[in-house]
Amino acid sequence: MDRTRDIAIEVVPDAAAAAPGTASARAPAAASAPSPAKAADGRTNIFDLDRPALERFFEEGLGEKKFRAHQVMKWIHHRYATDFNDMTDLGKALRAKLEERAVVHAPTAMFDKASADGTHKWLLGMDPKNAIETVYIPDKGRGTLCVSSQVGCALNCTFCSTATQGFNRNLSTAEIIGQVWVAARHLGNVPHQQRRLTNVVMMGMGEPLANFDNVVRAMSIMRDDLGYGLANKRVTLSTAGMVPMIDRLAAESDVSLAVSLHAPFDDLRDTLVPLNRKYPIAELMDACVRYALRRKGESVTFEYTLMKGVNDQPEHARALVGLMRDFDRRVQMKDAAKVNLIPFNPFPGTRFERPGDDAIRAFQKQLNNAGMIAPVRRTRGDDIDAACGQLKGQVMDRTRRQAEFRRSLQAGGGDAAA
Ligand code: SF4
Numbered sequence: 001m002d003r004t005r006d007i008a009i010e011v012v013p014d015a016a017a018a019a020p021g022t023a024s025a026r027a028p029a030a031a032s033a034p035s036p037a038k039a040a041d042g043r044t045n046i047f048d049l050d051r052p053a054l055e056r057f058f059e060e061g062l063g064e065k066k067f068r069a070h071q072v073m074k075w076i077h078h079r080y081a082t083d084f085n086d087m088t089d090l091g092k093a094l095r096a097k098l099e100e101r102a103v104v105h106a107p108t109a110m111f112d113k114a115s116a117d118g119t120h121k122w123l124l125g126m127d128p129k130n131a132i133e134t135v136y137i138p139d140k141g142r143g144t145l146c147v148s149s150q151v152g153c154a155l156n157c158t159f160c161s162t163a164t165q166g167f168n169r170n171l172s173t174a175e176i177i178g179q180v181w182v183a184a185r186h187l188g189n190v191p192h193q194q195r196r197l198t199n200v201v202m203m204g205m206g207e208p209l210a211n212f213d214n215v216v217r218a219m220s221i222m223r224d225d226l227g228y229g230l231a232n233k234r235v236t237l238s239t240a241g242m243v244p245m246i247d248r249l250a251a252e253s254d255v256s257l258a259v260s261l262h263a264p265f266d267d268l269r270d271t272l273v274p275l276n277r278k279y280p281i282a283e284l285m286d287a288c289v290r291y292a293l294r295r296k297g298e299s300v301t302f303e304y305t306l307m308k309g310v311n312d313q314p315e316h317a318r319a320l321v322g323l324m325r326d327f328d329r330r331v332q333m334k335d336a337a338k339v340n341l342i343p344f345n346p347f348p349g350t351r352f353e354r355p356g357d358d359a360i361r362a363f364q365k366q367l368n369n370a371g372m373i374a375p376v377r378r379t380r381g382d383d384i385d386a387a388c389g390q391l392k393g394q395v396m397d398r399t400r401r402q403a404e405f406r407r408s409l410q411a412g413g414g415d416a417a418a
Pocket residue numbers: 153154155156157160161162163204205206207240260
């Protein structure tokens with residue numbers, strides 16, 4: 001039974017009403033600042049600029065005071081305005097100057113789907129040939145947005161639906177923060193007042209650390225009071241384990257870290273997450289320890305997708321407990337390592353299966369008996385293919401992986417990503 005409903009969304013400028021107030025004092029640490037991306041007509045897309053970059057654009061590019069940048073950020077991220085003419089507290093001459101030099105261009109919502117459980121998924125067009133997915137998951141007292149960082153993914157994890165589509169390109173800062181803007185606008189989110197969007201997880205399509213600068217800059221806007229005002233710990237970056245970039249993230253940003261572990265042994269993880277051949281578990285855990293030590297008092301989350309007969313056996317649970325205990329000891333904090341158990345969400349053509357409920361409970365119990373908190377992530381939005389590991393956009397694949405996967409499906413095989 002199809003329990004979904006499709007709704008067309010038009011991304012059009014809002015007629016904003018309220019006059020902006022003064023700029024808030026709290027801004028996250030500045031992201032690295034390469035030259036801003038340009039729209040196709042050469043104008044700067046304001047969505048590409050975090051607070052420091054937008055201030056520079058106003059001061060150096062337009063010869064204006066930087067508080068003007070603060071006004072514009074509030075119009076865009078708090079009131080969802082995209083037309084400079086709606087920004088009524090800017091003078092006419094400045095609005096004309098902005099019109100000439102800049103645009104406010106959000107991704108195009110091609111469609112969205114609402115799940116029976118309240119989960120919401122958007123397919124967002126990033127250019128005429130590529131689209132990505134973004135998912136909103138409401139829960140008691142919180143609303144989490146799962147954001148994509150790349151069109152497809154090059155890392156080719158064997159149990160991942162996104163991997164079967166191959167890879168096209170990194171998303172720009174505008175395309176990443178644009179996902180938050182589209183969802184927040186749809187939800188009627190008002191930062192600091194009516195928060196429907198309380199958490200962001202960089203766990204959608206792509207490996208965020210492979211698109212470091214754009215992701216860090218977008219996360220800076222998410223955490224800025226003039227952006228979406230999210231606390232550092234409410235923005236989580238999830239990585240498959242790009243070890244050098246974890247260290248760089250620790251130095252340049254201050255967000256929560258999640259690691260897609262999925263196996264406690266190198267030989268098994270090599271087959272599930274091919275990146276492990278480059279950065280094996282010991283190196284990955286060392287980097288996580290360094291990250292946790294830098295963010296004293298904050299835990300690191302290890303995601304563990306349970307696959308039937310693959311990584312759900314007692315020896316896997318035992319080894320996982322050993323890894324986590326060792327992590328806690330090195331960080332010198334109880335429960336510094338948190339484990340999220342994610343029952344595998346099947347997709348067409350995969351060779352992996354979800355374990356039965358008894359097997360999932362037995363695995364969890366083994367972790368609990370060792371004193372670990374290990375919640376099993378509830379499957380959300382599976383009626384609209386929005387559950388963990390199921391995201392798929394439209395990817396003009398540059399890796400041939402998509403074609404290989406299709407060929408394998410036609411041959412009755414599947415799991416060409418293996
Ligand atoms: S699990 Fe994450 S890192 Fe691995 S292929 Fe999928 S999107 Fe990429």
